[in-house]
Amino acid sequence: MGLFDRHAGLLDAYRDVRTTGADPFQIRMERVLSPTEAIINGKTCLTVGTNNYFGLTFDPSCMQAAIDAIQAEGTGTTGSRIANGSYSEHVALEQEIAEFYGKKHCMVFTTGYQANLGVISTLVGQDDFLLIDADSHASIYDACKQTQAEVVRFKHNDPASLDARLRRLKDKNGGDKPGNRLVVLEGIYSMLGDSAPLKEFVEVCKKYGAYVLVDEAHSLGALGDNGRGLCESAGVLDDCHFIVGTFSKTLGAIGGYCVSNDPDFDILRVTTRAYMFTASLPPSIVASVRQALRVVRTRGAELRQQLWDNVHTLYDGLVAQGFKLGPEYGPVVGVHLPDRMMAIGFWRAMLDAGIYVNVAVPPATPNGVSLLRCSLCAVHTKEQLQHMIEVMTGIGRQMGVIGPQLKVAGGSR
Amino acid sequence: MIVENDGTSVLLRRVPVRGEVMAEICTQLAPFRTSDTQVIRGETAISKDLAIDSLAVMDMVMELEDRFDVSIPMNVVAEIQTVDELADTILKLAARR
Numbered sequence: 001m002g003l004f005d006r007h008a009g010l011l012d013a014y015r016d017v018r019t020t021g022a023d024p025f026q027i028r029m030e031r032v033l034s035p036t037e038a039i040i041n042g043k044t045c046l047t048v049g050t051n052n053y054f055g056l057t058f059d060p061s062c063m064q065a066a067i068d069a070i071q072a073e074g075t076g077t078t079g080s081r082i083a084n085g086s087y088s089e090h091v092a093l094e095q096e097i098a099e100f101y102g103k104k105h106c107m108v109f110t111t112g113y114q115a116n117l118g119v120i121s122t123l124v125g126q127d128d129f130l131l132i133d134a135d136s137h138a139s140i141y142d143a144c145k146q147t148q149a150e151v152v153r154f155k156h157n158d159p160a161s162l163d164a165r166l167r168r169l170k171d172k173n174g175g176d177k178p179g180n181r182l183v184v185l186e187g188i189y190s191m192l193g194d195s196a197p198l199k200e201f202v203e204v205c206k207k208y209g210a211y212v213l214v215d216e217a218h219s220l221g222a223l224g225d226n227g228r229g230l231c232e233s234a235g236v237l238d239d240c241h242f243i244v245g246t247f248s249k250t251l252g253a254i255g256g257y258c259v260s261n262d263p264d265f266d267i268l269r270v271t272t273r274a275y276m277f278t279a280s281l282p283p284s285i286v287a288s289v290r291q292a293l294r295v296v297r298t299r300g301a302e303l304r305q306q307l308w309d310n311v312h313t314l315y316d317g318l319v320a321q322g323f324k325l326g327p328e329y330g331p332v333v334g335v336h337l338p339d340r341m342m343a344i345g346f347w348r349a350m351l352d353a354g355i356y357v358n359v360a361v362p363p364a365t366p367n368g369v370s371l372l373r374c375s376l377c378a379v380h381t382k383e384q385l386q387h388m389i390e391v392m393t394g395i396g397r398q399m400g401v402i403g404p405q406l407k408v409a410g411g412s413r
Numbered sequence: 414m415i416v417e418n419d420g421t422s423v424l425l426r427r428v429p430v431r432g433e434v435m436a437e438i439c440t441q442l443a444p445f446r447t448s449d450t451q452v453i454r455g456e457t458a459i460s461k462d463l464a465i466d467s468l469a470v471m472d473m474v475m476e477l478e479d480r481f482d483v484s485i486p487m488n489v490v491a492e493i494q495t496v497d498e499l500a501d502t503i504l505k506l507a508a509r510r
Contacts, residue, residue, distance in 0.1 A: 134471070134472065134475065144487060150486040150488070151486055151487040151488065152484045152485075152486055152487065153471060153475060153487065154475075155475060161475075161479070164478075164479065164482075165478075165484050168482065168483065168484045168510075169484070170510070172509060362466070362468075363466055363467075363468055366468075367472070368466075368468075368469070
């Protein structure tokens with residue numbers, strides 16, 4: 001058996017994808033022009049699939065902070081914080097994030113993926129129990145492979161399903177099995193854009209004495225009066241023992257973090273391999289993230305309002321045309337398509353029309369669904385989004401995904 | 414027979430017999446047969462003989478968990494290859510309850 005034979009099934013699916021004439025997994029952004037536009041295939045395209053929720057990648061104050069940091073401290077740290085030490089700015093960033101959440105401790109990671117991977121796999125070990133939502137992100141699933149804890153999945157966004165699984169953690173005599181229980185949830189799920197019923201989940205966790213970890217990757221900035229995420233909007237910030245997030249979406253850079261009030265939290269700095277054995281964030285990233293966090297704190301309410309106005313424009317506009325969308329409003333809008341080839345074809349047609357979104361197909365999606373995944377930006381204009389709805393409606397009708405235009409009275413009846 | 418409806422699937426509280434477990438597994442796996450004539454047996458290798466991906470296996474396991482009121486850890490699921498092994502695992506966990 002050859003090394004790559006095990007991937008034969010995936011290779012077949014991938015070949016299908018490429019027969020459409022464009023490869024969505026190897027798209028080249030020839031030049032990114034702004035948070036909402038990029039040149040792709042020689043043409044200026046509207047980008048509605050970049051997770052750039054506040055559009056801060058081109059915020060002049062964030063860009064200047066990064067430039068100043070490079071001039072002052074160079075391009076990179078060339079090593080991990082354990083080996084090369086922390087720069088003052090790493091420590092300052094951690095203090096600012098902790099303060100933003102009103103938590104005592106914060107650890108910063110080089111990517112959001114590593115934050116989940118490192119924290120989750122280190123928090124639980126032998127004889128502990130890790131309970132994860134069935135639709136969890138790949139970083140959470142990968143953490144499961146790195147821990148000795150028993151991992152149990154519960155049904156997506158279903159507190160009763162979690163309750164049943166926590167209840168079952170009994171020994172032969174009906175007593176509770178020893179070992180910690182850690183429950184992992186996400187603020188906004190990245191494929192369909194739906195939120196966890198966090199208040200109900202927290203109640204279940206309290207009942208069984210389980211720790212709660214919430215990944216706010218897609219909800220930082222977007223949810224809560226101060227933009228802290230679902231923990232804040234659901235009113236359970238104090239009940240969430242660990243909050244993980246990323247700098248690569250709303251904050252427009254790269255990196256991850258975890259905050260907590262646990263007095264022993266800092267022990268993770270010498271036990272978490274994904275923190276210890278990788279180079280730390282470069283000064284420019286730390287500086288732009290600190291500035292982006294300042295923007296969230298000062299202009300967050302305004303940007304959040306713009307973002308949600310855009311969410312409503314796109315979501316309502318697509319529903320009105322008959323598209324089947326994810327279950328609730330959110331900065332991620334997932335458009336259901338009947339199958340993989342239809343999704344790829346639709347995606348390709350949109351790119352030809354100058355609109356870039358993500359395409360998500362099995363096995364990366366829950367329940368085998370095929371999706372066009374759109375993510376909104378606070379600085380998308382109404383005109384851009386109206387244009388997108390028109391284009392999608394046209395393609396949708398051509399492909400028979402949505403019905404023909406309704407005949408108005410006095411028409412060709 | 415004591416059954417209780419938890420809203421998603423019928424929960425069996427008492428320790429099931431092997432026939433019940435096998436029947437339920439076959440029902441759950443039926444949609445993944447490679448042809449209408451394929452018969453699912455104890456020795457059927459779930460991932461190899463059926464048209465089912467790893468995610469769908471885990472989703473099917475969740476349904477079985479709720480039917481028989483057991484939890485099968487993910488690392489245990491990964492080791493299971495045949496229908497017989499899956500039934501054995503469920504019976505073992507149910508007996509331990």
